[in-house]
Amino acid sequence: MLRPLGDRIVIELIEAEEKTASGIVLPDSAKEKPQEGKVVAVGTGRVLENGTRVELDVNEGDRIIFSKYSGTEVKYENTEYLILRESDVLAVIG
Amino acid sequence: MLRPLGDRIVIELIEAEEKTASGIVLPDSAKEKPQEGKVVAVGTGRVLENGTRVELDVNEGDRIIFSKYSGTEVKYENTEYLILRESDVLAVIG
Amino acid sequence: MLRPLGDRIVIELIEAEEKTASGIVLPDSAKEKPQEGKVVAVGTGRVLENGTRVELDVNEGDRIIFSKYSGTEVKYENTEYLILRESDVLAVIG
Amino acid sequence: MLRPLGDRIVIELIEAEEKTASGIVLPDSAKEKPQEGKVVAVGTGRVLENGTRVELDVNEGDRIIFSKYSGTEVKYENTEYLILRESDVLAVIG
Amino acid sequence: MLRPLGDRIVIELIEAEEKTASGIVLPDSAKEKPQEGKVVAVGTGRVLENGTRVELDVNEGDRIIFSKYSGTEVKYENTEYLILRESDVLAVIG
């Protein structure tokens, strides 16, 4: 299990459709970088200057849209994850 | 539904007129980037260092003017949206 | 009507004289960018980290001098406005 | 009258001597940029994050030395002024 | 012993496998920079503006994933360590 720190979250990417409208399967480099993910773990939140902690606004299981190219890819037990800061999350879907 | 986080809002663009004064229909690249949108969802506001949350000054349904080139375009259920921070909103129209 | 947010203001430009000392009318590109404007709307002020709001120091109707090249031009109902932050206002005239 | 905002001040420049040691009158471009001015108006001070205002340390009539190239030149009723932030003031003379 | 200051931690790197899938031993330059480490010492935490100290979220003995290229390599008693800030730690494993 990956336990993210502070205001970080761990997500699994939700891949965009791999075929074009005309049904052609795209090579990896021609696909748009996915911007959608499913939250698999959330941190305990950042600490304010008055010492209290702000809980995250996203929860485990949420589907989210995030800023392209943000976060860090990590591989853990043969699965690829992306670790983001909550501020990289644009919106929750649902 | 898209639920924006913190001080973010989701808007739909309001396209500028697609004809010039002389009635010529412009190709997409020749049109000015629209700066006007309609708010479809607002976040719960940013958290101050004292732990309180500041509600947004814009509301669902508001027509707004925003800074050119700000925000992130996202496509959700075949509709294009723009996700902005409230600080990218210049003024509310009305 | 345009309602600016936070510490923003909406101004109308006050054009500089369009003739040189010798009476020659200048083409637009040769004129100095105006630095003077009349305030037509003010925001409700920025929110401090303790949660209180700071009212603006400029009021509707004020004539102001502002930093060159600051702000964003917007067109609304066929009138050109400039939306500035209060911090771009150098001084009030009068 | 010019009323500067916040921590800004309005000054009139005090020109450096326009002759060299050998008595030659210098053309404008060869003169050193003056760094000395007389304060003609001061703002009401900046607002701290706790909501109180900090009065300026310089007063109308003070002669000051300021950082070269700081501030914005404005012309008002045929007089040239410089609008500075208090933080651009290095020292008060006298 | 190394005692890190503030929000710093000392880690030992956990090397990635040195063979490729086909069993070929890789030269150093061809290996991916490891992103995994074991915490051997933690600082006492950073001091907030209200004077209190925030204890670290990672503990001695934790296995962590950290941002590539972050931290400073130091050699102490013939062992190589990496000194990171807690903010460079992406997640704790386990």
Add this chain to the structure above:
Amino acid sequence: MLRPLGDRIVIELIEAEEKTASGIVLPDSAKEKPQEGKVVAVGTGRVLENGTRVELDVNEGDRIIFSKYSGTEVKYENTEYLILRESDVLAVIG
């Protein structure tokens, strides 16, 4: 007299020896920029966000070492001074 503002101080430079070990007098360009000065005036200190003022840690008469190339040179009544911020002072001598 020069009265520096806030956390600024006015110093007179203490020139490094102008001869090399072998007694050769160096031209100006070959000398090291001096890093030592004598404090001739200090400001009243910077204002914290809670409104209180922090008195300076250096006093009139102190000999100090400061960061190379920091500060602004000013000439006043035919004497050259350097105006620094207290944060440019590395250490007090003595």
Add this chain to the structure above:
Amino acid sequence: MLRPLGDRIVIELIEAEEKTASGIVLPDSAKEKPQEGKVVAVGTGRVLENGTRVELDVNEGDRIIFSKYSGTEVKYENTEYLILRESDVLAVIG
């Protein structure tokens, strides 16, 4: 004596071994920049926004490891020192 200000410390460098494993004495340019020092003086600490001072975590006599290329070299009474900020100290040894 050098009295460092605020969160600064004065250290003496502890030179790395000047011979290679094979006993060859290295010229200065081929040696690694030392990262180890002994603290000879510490400042009184930085002032927080609430006006209190944070004492340093390092003490006179401590042996420390610091970030390469940080700090400022000063020569005082024919000894070379390095003046660092506490934040440049990575760890205390011992």
